[in-house]
Structure formats: C-alpha cells, structure tokens
Amino acid sequence: MTHPPTLETPTQSKIHLIGGEKGGVGKSMVARLLAQYFIDHAMPFIGFDTDRSHGALLRYYAGYASPVLADRYEAMDAIVESAAEQPGRRVLVDLAAQTHAPLVRWMEESGVLDLADISGMSVYYWHVMDAGRDSVDLLAKLLDQFGARLRYVLVRNQLRGDDFSQLDKSGEQGRAIALGAQVLTLKHLHDPVVNKIDASNASFWAARNNTGRDGPGLSLMERQRLKMWLGHAMGEIDRVAV
Numbered sequence: 555m556t557h558p559p560t561l562e563t564p565t566q567s568k569i570h571l572i573g574g575e576k577g578g579v580g581k582s583m584v585a586r587l588l589a590q591y592f593i594d595h596a597m598p599f600i601g602f603d604t605d606r607s608h609g610a611l612l613r614y615y616a617g618y619a620s621p622v623l624a625d626r627y628e629a630m631d632a633i634v635e636s637a638a639e640q641p642g643r644r645v646l647v648d649l650a651a652q653t654h655a656p657l658v659r660w661m662e663e664s665g666v667l668d669l670a671d672i673s674g675m676s677v678y679y680w681h682v683m684d685a686g687r688d689s690v691d692l693l694a695k696l697l698d699q700f701g702a703r704l705r706y707v708l709v710r711n712q713l714r715g716d717d718f719s720q721l722d723k724s725g726e727q728g729r730a731i732a733l734g735a736q737v738l739t740l741k742h743l744h745d746p747v748v749n750k751i752d753a754s755n756a757s758f759w760a761a762r763n764n765t766g767r768d769g770p771g772l773s774l775m776e777r778q779r780l781k782m783w784l785g786h787a788m789g790e791i792d793r794v795a796v
Contacts, residue, residue, distance in 0.1 A: 567637035574682035577651035582610030585648035599644035624653040685715030706735035
C-alpha cells in the first residue's frame with residue numbers, strides 16, 4: 555500500500571531549473587541536452603516547459619514534458635509535487651525568458667527550498683550564459699537572491715560567443731564556485747547542423763541515429779560533428795551529480 559508524501563517523506567529526487575533569465579542564451583538547448591542525458595542513462599524524469607509559444611521540451615521531447623504557467627502558483631506546485639511523488643525522479647524545468655521574477659515569488663512565498671530540505675530533494679539552478687555583460691549581472695543577482703540555498707551549475711555557452719573575459723574578470727564566477735557551483739562549457743556546434751536539427755523537430759537521439767527521409771538530413775560528416783559535440787556535452791554533464 556502506498557501513502558501520499560508528507561513534509562517528512564525523504565524522496566532524494568532532484569529538481570533541475572534551467573534558467574538565465576535573458577532570452578537567447580541557450581536555455582532550451584541545455585534543457586534538451588539534459589533530457590537526452592536522462593533518457594540515455596535510463597533516469598526517470600518528467601519535464602515542465604514554461605514557454606507558452608516556443609517550448610523546446612514540448613517540441614523535441616513531447617512524450618516527457620508538460621506545459622506549466624510560471625505565474626500561477628497552482629501550476630508551479632506540480633514541479634515539487636512531481637518530485638515528491640516518485641522517489642529518485644528528476645524534474646526538469648525549462649524556464650523561459652522573463653520568468654525569474656514569478657519563479658522567485660513562488661519559491662519564497664511557498665517555502666519551496668525549506669520544503670526541499672525537509673523532504674530530501676535537491677534543487678539545482680543551471681545558469682546558462684552567453685558572453686555578454688547581462689549574463690554576468692544576472693548571475694550576481696541570482697547569487698544575491700539565493701546565496702548557498704541553491705546548487706548552481708554555470709553553463710558557459712559557446713554557441714552564443716566564446717569570449718567570457720567579462721565573466722572571468724567580474725569575480726562572480728569565483729563567488730559562485732565558493733558557494734559550491736560547478737562550471738560547464740558547452741562548445742560551439744556548426745550552425746548548419748543546429749539548423750537542420752531544429753527544422754526537423756528532432757531529438758538529439760533521432761538526429762544522431764535517423765538517416766531516413768523523416769530525419770534531419772544530416773550528412774555523414776555532419777552526424778560525426780554532432781556525435782563529437784554530444785560526446786563533449788554529455789561528458790560535461792557527467793561532472794554534475796544529476
């Protein structure tokens with residue numbers, strides 16, 4: 555006989571929030587990579603997509619994801635409840651741009667992190683960054699807001715630029731590392747490969763393995779570039795206890 559979870563029920567589940575607040579930094583790409591990682595490693599997970607119009611998880615991993623409205627507490631509650639109801643489950647949340655403020659309100663007014671501590675959940679915030687100053691400023695704001703209460707993963711996304719000198723000079727990466735953050739690098743992938751995958755609405759598995767007419771139409775060498783890129787990306791994720 556199963557019992558509903560209580561505040562004291564240990565779940566050891568993990569919630570992965572893929573954010574960065576700024577649009578166009580590659581949050582959805584990271585969410586897709588993490589979804590594929592969970593699938594490849596047979597890790598049970600459920601996805602939530604806060605982008606009402608261009609949700610990447612809903613588009614590429616529809617069988618694993620549901621829409622969620624970031625400005626409705628009842629909808630966001632499903633994130634925590636999904637983690638609590640199945641011990642060991644990973645919950646993956648792709649945060650659209652401009653959802654940080656409602657996310658913070660929900661977390662603070664609902665005591666999400668306190669509940670996570672009591673019930674044995676781990677909450678990760680993946681701060682996806684381009685090479686611009688805005689990403690550095692948003693990281694500083696995030697660290698000021700949550701301090702050591704979150705587990706941080708900083709993703710230096712080279713698909714959106716490879717000069718991260720502003721981040722390196724700011725001291726914010728060092729501050730995050732002092733709080734236990736891990737820093738990952740997502741290498742650049744040849745633009746035509748990305749475009750073909752996106753145009754075909756293909757998962758990374760399908761793009762890598764499907765050579766038929768219903769696939770993304772990657773050439774032999776494009777599939778090889780994708781394989782190399784995915785190998786590096788998955789190796790970076792290996793360093794996080796997801």
